[in-house]
Amino acid sequence: MAKTVTSHNLQIVTFSTTLQFSEVTSRLDKQIGKGEALMLPGFKGGVTSKEDLQAHVSSMIGPSGFRYFNEFNHGAWLRLYNSSTPRVVVYVLGNPVIAQTMLQYDLRGAVNIPPRLLVLEKADDAGTDVVYHLPSSVIALSDNEKLRAAAEALDSKLEALVESITAVEKPAL
Incomplete structure (x- = not known):
């Protein structure tokens, strides 16, 4: 057995907003097409080509270009230990x-x-705060320039999503 530990520079991004938690999660739900989790039929033999997969995914993607997969409501169980735990x-x-x-x-x-x-x-x-790992800091683990470019494209897409759900709309003049 061999064990390797590689150091890597993780970057954490935090967007803070004055919007209430329920407003941020409502906006997020709409942007990622929250409903049933995205099930990829390829795992069950229903997709036979990348074109089939792309068509299936495209039919389920939210306006942001992302799709809801799952969620973990840590606040719900943490309140059993401390009733003042925020959502x-x-x-x-x-x-x-x-x-x-x-x-x-x-x-x-x-x-x-x-x-x-x-x-x-x-x-x-x-x-509300929205926190995430900067994708390029945790996915681009090598010096591959194409990988870095693809991960940085994901950085931009994720940032645009988070900006859209945390933006405080300015009143019309």
Whole structure:
């Protein structure tokens, strides 16, 4: 048995907003087409080509280009230990078509695909934080320039999504 430990520079991105938790999660749900989790029929033999897969994924993707996969409501169980625990949910979202643009270069990136967003109610109820690992900092584990470019494209897509769900709309003049 061999064990290897590789150091890597993880970057954590936090967007803070004065919007309430329920508004941020409602916006996120709409942007990622939350409903039933995306099931890839290829795992059950229903997809026989990448074109079939792309068509299936495209039919289920939300306006952001991402799809809801799952969520973990940590706040619900943490309140059993401390009733003042703020709401905190981890969303798992993604797009297999985007994922393949990175995994074709380094399958180790799969440990961080699909990406996750932590939506955290501020303890003083003054708004919400949305936190995530910058994809390029956890997926581009090698010096492969094509992998880095694909991961940085995901950085941009994820940032656009989070900006859209945390933006405080300015009143019309």
